[in-house]
Amino acid sequence: MTIEPYQWAVRCPETEAKLAIRGLSKTFGTGAEAVHALVPLDLMVADGDFLCVVGPSGCGKTTLLNLVAGFETPSTGTVRLDGKDISGPGAERGVVFQQGALFNWMNVLENVAFGPRACGESKALAHRKALATLDMVGLKDFALKYPYQLSGGMQQRVGIARALTNDPQVLLMDEPFAALDQQTRETLLAEIRQLWQRTGKTILWITHSIEEALFLATHIVVMSPRPGRVRAAFRSRFNESKDPLITVAPDFVEAKRQIIHLLGQDANKEEV
Template sequence: MSKGSQVHALADIDLVIEPGEFVCVAGPSGCGKTTLLQLLAGFITPTEGEITIDGKQITAPGAERGVVFQQSNLYPWLSVLGNVELGPRLRGVNKATRRADAHRYLEMVGLADFVERRPYELSGGMQQRCQIARVLANDPKIVLMDEPFGALDALTRERLQLELLNIWRDTHKTIFFITHSVEEAIFLGSRVIVMSARPGRIVFDEPVSFSQQVGERLGAELRSLPEFTALRDRVSSKIYESAAH
């Protein structure tokens, strides 16, 4: 519940996320998806219950959690490289180590040739790649992503989805990903969760296997599979049903 506006955002949430899972969360607007992410990030605290990581209660932001926002939120006065190595620099990581790590993650997200550019010289998709690299450079256990591709065009979005899957496989990070796109949730997630209208409750929670097939099959091929479209329709129906109540 928000103390300022007294909005009952979430109710009866009981959620266990295993290390290495890619959890995608969908649901109608205003269902509490972002509130849940903010609780996991430690930006806000619950009025009831508790949130723990490895048995330790979350009461504030921490280095083991990194957040990728919908807008890139990069520092315009820093270069791409400077943005990515900022976190480690503030933590006192020596220059050689933090620079090597920054270059590694920029290579991973396809920005190796843009290290000296400023954020305003990048496209929206490239800015998001830089933001992802910046989060990864801090080496969090958990990456929290709040509709990171929502403002991008369809082609850029699909490209970044594939890059994110590759990063997930390479780094074995736990990812908690909020999206309004049912198709994106099913394509990316190893697990898909649907939340009801406010106060948000979990009304659907199932493992998904399509992300493990990317590479063996093309993205377009996966999205056209009968089992993919059947699950997409089932999840969509659950969202419409929960929004109507």
């Protein structure tokens, strides 16, 4: 098992892509004050893919996610979901942030039911959906607790449940476990992988962690320093492994070394 260099158009041409990103760039500001966060890039994501984007701080990873989420508008290029242009936020894209971003004045059930309620569903139906999703993430018994009564890991589970309750076509996850301790993170990563395997959701996952990307992803994009561009792309199969020690297996360590080397090359260019 290893990672293999990948060309997006070979397996997933734009006409077959769940998520099609073409010529996408983003610049903040104008003139001498302009910051080029992303230069034009192309990505094609098939239905059911788990795409992890890794790269140094400031390389445009979160900007990319925000463009797909519809929180930002492209400077050039397009983002399409099932062939339709994304022009703003939508229930078909669920977003999980670095922090839980929960409403502290609502209990867990109300937080998770918020999306369906905002879409006009009845309280009873929204609560039924929320309870089913909380059961999926192992938090049904905590439905009446408030966010401040939960651990950081449990709060992130609530955030994931809230994103899932609208049954989105794509999950967008911006370093959701970055603030957690290592043991909690490892537990939740295993749960996320199982959740993806059960639901078949298309996932775009932003991370600084190469190990996290290798453990979760079907595909990995390595970004260059700002202005962000695709430095390399890989097909990964480590997420198919049932080995609990896969992260210390020789081929996993070698794959991690390859990506570290790529990121190191970019760092050395910046120093020259």
